[in-house]
């Protein structure tokens with residue numbers, strides 16, 4: 001008998017295979033970035049982790065290597081033009097190409113426009129939005145020269161709707177979602193797809209830090225965050241799976257789109 005399930009599984013395995021691909025992941029030593037670096041490596045890619053935390057970045061590489069994946073660390077503050085340029089140049093020199101860029105580094109300050117200091121606005125917008133611009137600026141020419149690639153930006157539910165006491169973060173994430181569309185239009189003809197994944201609350205250090213910033217009890221904050229149709233907060237792996245979709249040929253004809261991954265939070 002014709003076994004469609006078997007054939008389907010074979011095709012799916014193959015289409016998600018990232019063997020030989022070079023994936024650059026900003027903020028890759030923690031939370032969503034680390035979860036994604038792990039998954040992409042296990043699918044065959046070399047995950048190049050960019051992060052400001054050198055110690056954690058090196059540990060992330062050891063952890064992925066111990067699981068049988070390939071990973072490297074390059075120290076990079078995504079707010080600095082020279083760091084982004086040098087990081088991308090050195091990766092392109094070493095590997096000859098970059099196939100996947102996951103613009104994921106981000107920070108949040110839980111303050112209203114009245115309370116937020118100018119330096120805090122700059123820091124949130126620079127890490128969360130400008131960092132994606134800088135890494136893309138240096139990666140696009142590399143991808144274009146080698147036949148294209150996939151850029152995935154981390155948005156947020158709060159890039160699609162407003163959120164309480166997070167004015168700079170909401171501005172930056174709204175920017176990410178629309179910058180994604182603009183980049184898809186500009187770079188589609190070069191074979192570069194650009195999409196965003198917008199997570200809801202994911203169990204990472206960033207989410208726990210929000211509870212701290214708001215002066216709330218961590219346990220009740222997490223319980224509130226889990227109050228959504230799928231009745232739990234997300235995991236880095238939930239987001240990594242969506243990134244894998246955009247990084248792989250599974251999404252070959254998808255560009256300029258945003259995928260909300262939030263357990264139904266925005267439904």
Ligand code: NAP
Pocket residue numbers: 026027028029030031032033050051052053076077078079104105106107127128154155156157198199200201202203204205206207
């Ligand atoms: P996370 O665990 O704090 O990871 C963020 C990483 O980015 C950390 O390693 C952080 O280093 C690094 N980073 C900060 N500033 C940087 C800089 N200037 N240059 C390079 N790396 C820098 O947070 P996460 O939750 O995984 O967040 C990842 C992305 O998902 C962010 O864009 C965030 O806005 C987005 N997101 C998260 C949630 C959620 O609920 N967790 C929801 C929606 C969207 P340090 O730890 O040293 O600062």
